Amino acid sequence: MNSVLSIESLSVDYLAETTVHAVREVSLTLERGEILGLAGESGCGKSTLAYAITRLLKPPARITAGRVVFASREGYDIDLSSLAGDDLRAFRWDKIAMVFQGAMNSLNPVLRISEQLEDVYITHRPELTKAERRSRCGELLERVGVDRDRLRAYPHELSGGMRQRVMIAMALALEPQVLIMDEPTTALDVVVQREILREITRLRSELGFAVIFITHDLPLLLEISDRIAVMRAGLIVELDDALTLYSKPKHPYTKRLLSSFPSLTGERGGFVRTGELSLDETEQTVEAVEMEIQ
Numbered sequence: 001m002n003s004v005l006s007i008e009s010l011s012v013d014y015l016a017e018t019t020v021h022a023v024r025e026v027s028l029t030l031e032r033g034e035i036l037g038l039a040g041e042s043g044c045g046k047s048t049l050a051y052a053i054t055r056l057l058k059p060p061a062r063i064t065a066g067r068v069v070f071a072s073r074e075g076y077d078i079d080l081s082s083l084a085g086d087d088l089r090a091f092r093w094d095k096i097a098m099v100f101q102g103a104m105n106s107l108n109p110v111l112r113i114s115e116q117l118e119d120v121y122i123t124h125r126p127e128l129t130k131a132e133r134r135s136r137c138g139e140l141l142e143r144v145g146v147d148r149d150r151l152r153a154y155p156h157e158l159s160g161g162m163r164q165r166v167m168i169a170m171a172l173a174l175e176p177q178v179l180i181m182d183e184p185t186t187a188l189d190v191v192v193q194r195e196i197l198r199e200i201t202r203l204r205s206e207l208g209f210a211v212i213f214i215t216h217d218l219p220l221l222l223e224i225s226d227r228i229a230v231m232r233a234g235l236i237v238e239l240d241d242a243l244t245l246y247s248k249p250k251h252p253y254t255k256r257l258l259s260s261f262p263s264l265t266g267e268r269g270g271f272v273r274t275g276e277l278s279l280d281e282t283e284q285t286v287e288a289v290e291m292e293i294q
């Protein structure tokens, strides 16, 4: 096993009027380069887990037990609870980056894309010259499928899909080893969503980072994930490779979740059963939707 992240018996409470046990003794290992899907209905604790991993939780949330350990490529372990302040901020961008659902709306409206991307390098790679920064920003944008001449654009001049790609570019700027994506494409239309997902799976093969991909959209997870964890009421109730989870679900809740997506039981679920992420199939789906739109 070659894991990059170990989550060990992690528990998170919200100390509100009544205490909510949002995450309960969750243990997970993320393998280097894998896409791990995290599925479950609204309120089951997916986002809380993501925030807890990256130590972005704010009161009234509190980690009450457990730890998260990052295994560097160089062979040393970092217990995230030992980091604070600047070290934690640097770690977050450098090693583990996050993309949220509404991320595209967090671009600064009065700054050009180039300035916002360059800022990442000014802060985290101060040794780079201006010319090196410029060229890296151009490469970054092209990597996520956006033309480098869009560097001069302001956020409002880009579509939602493009802005979300810019956010993904920004998350990848320092070549992190783990990318946590919480509903990163939910706000986008289906065609754009498909294109971005394809980009993410391609970049993962190219750059070798691991992904924790969070969504309530189980069919989508079955397509893109190597393994899937099903979460319910703060607990991981089942964790298996995507095909086994689909074809031989063990937990009654997983069965119920699967049966709540008719597309998985009808003909269109066929591609999932092959166990392969077929880009042709994805293409067909995109084409079908494009036809519908016309």
Ligand SMILES: Nc1ncnc2c1ncn2[C@@H]1O[C@H](COP(=O)(O)OP(=O)(O)OP(=O)(O)O)[C@@H](O)[C@H]1O
Residues within 6 Å of the ligand: 014, 015, 016, 020, 022, 040, 041, 042, 043, 044, 045, 046, 047, 048, 049, 059, 060, 061, 216
């Ligand atoms: N600030 C808060 N104060 C109190 N309880 C909270 C707070 N934030 C979340 N919770 C509770 O914690 C539980 C887990 O919420 P969380 O947002 O992590 O779930 P989720 O699976 O990500 O849901 P969604 O898919 O809707 O984002 C829920 O019961 C929620 O009501």
